[in-house]
Amino acid sequence: MELIRGLHNLRPRHRGCVATIGNFDGVHLGHQAVLGQLADHADALGLPMTVVAFEPQPQEFFAPDKAPPRLTKMREKVKALRRFSVERTLLLPFNRALAAMSPDQFVQRLLVEGLGVKYLVVGDDFRFGAGRKGDFALLHALGRQHGFQVAHMHTFLIEDRRVSSTRIRTALAAGDLGEAQKLLGRPYRMCGRIAHGDKRGRTIGFPTANIFLHRIATPLTGVYAIEMFGLDEEPVQGVANLGSRPTVDGFKTLLEVHLFDFDQQIYGRHVQVDFLHKIRDERKFPSFDDLKNQILLDVEQARGYFA
Known part of the structure; x- marks a missing residue:
């Protein structure tokens, strides 16, 4: 084209x-x-x-x-x-x-x-x-x-209602990814390049692929079960946090993806992330340890979804 x-x-x-x-x-x-x-x-x-x-x-x-x-x-x-x-x-x-x-x-x-x-x-x-x-x-x-x-x-x-971008935004904001997928004809997807982050995730055993979205606003936030495309083997399943990371005083919207059973250097790769299931809203935790414990639960829920 x-x-x-x-x-x-x-x-x-x-x-x-x-x-x-x-x-x-x-x-x-x-x-x-x-x-x-x-x-x-x-x-x-x-x-x-x-x-x-x-x-x-x-x-x-x-x-x-x-x-x-x-x-x-x-x-x-x-x-x-x-x-x-x-x-x-x-x-x-x-x-x-x-x-x-x-x-x-x-x-x-x-x-x-x-x-x-x-x-x-x-x-x-x-x-x-x-x-x-x-x-x-x-x-x-x-x-x-x-x-x-x-x-x-x-x-x-x-379902007797017009398919529109507004209707899809409403579904995404409500965490109804199934409805969004039905209207899009595919899972909701975001694309971007993997960049270096602050590497906090690897200190608690959850290394993340960080994607700066360069968007004024996003139609969804929270924690999701995802699949990533654009790697040598695809798709790769994982769990993602999309938001400003309030626990570590973040201020820019960032997509952080922890890929399951994956250990490769992929900095600079342009990837696509499909959002398949919402696990929870993003929220601020009292401590980094509390965040780590919650991530353990998030990973368990995401693996359960794929199972």
Whole structure:
């Protein structure tokens, strides 16, 4: 899959495609249904399939303090899109210039001049252009004017409720990883590079692989049974703490993973961690010994889950 960063990097060869526009946070089953709908039209028209996404996401630009935690970072999102026949992802920097474009300018510069779109899929509630003045009806009219078809996304329901990123965040916050997996079509996953930590874990017999997540906020915290991918042998089972480590006065969100029956040097490896079962919330313990005793119980519970 080709990743195109910004309108200025579009070339004549990128013109002529079917496309969709959205955040695609999580690339959940609803998103996958859209990609399937788009792929059918790509095949019928003999055109490549393009996803247009924004970085940061619009809500993060307009109201960073109120934006919900992302399900997927940009790198994770791009990696997920690769699995669904997406040939190109156009990543648009969401900035003042983009936010100030009128609906007509947005369509003309992006969809007509930039991509030469022939078929476009968006949500019924899709808004675009300065002041969010553009809506589906206007986009449909502009499509007729410029010679491309506009269709709305099919609503994807599970248990008579719409699959959405918000619904997945709610499930993760409640520790319901089974519900999240049902809506995502896979276990909830985070990716990152293993880095050196303070090595406190090895002093009590629980060495950890430390992953700095580089996120403003995470959709879940606590202690989990996990599987790690990206190592020479995979998956490797383990137990993970995701949070700020209050017992040792931590302040940055860190993912610490203790892998079962594993003794290899893996610093610098880029790995994926699947969260399979929540064991407990993160909490502050009176002493390091109390934390060690709790970790023993956490490991026992995680091994029991896998057994």
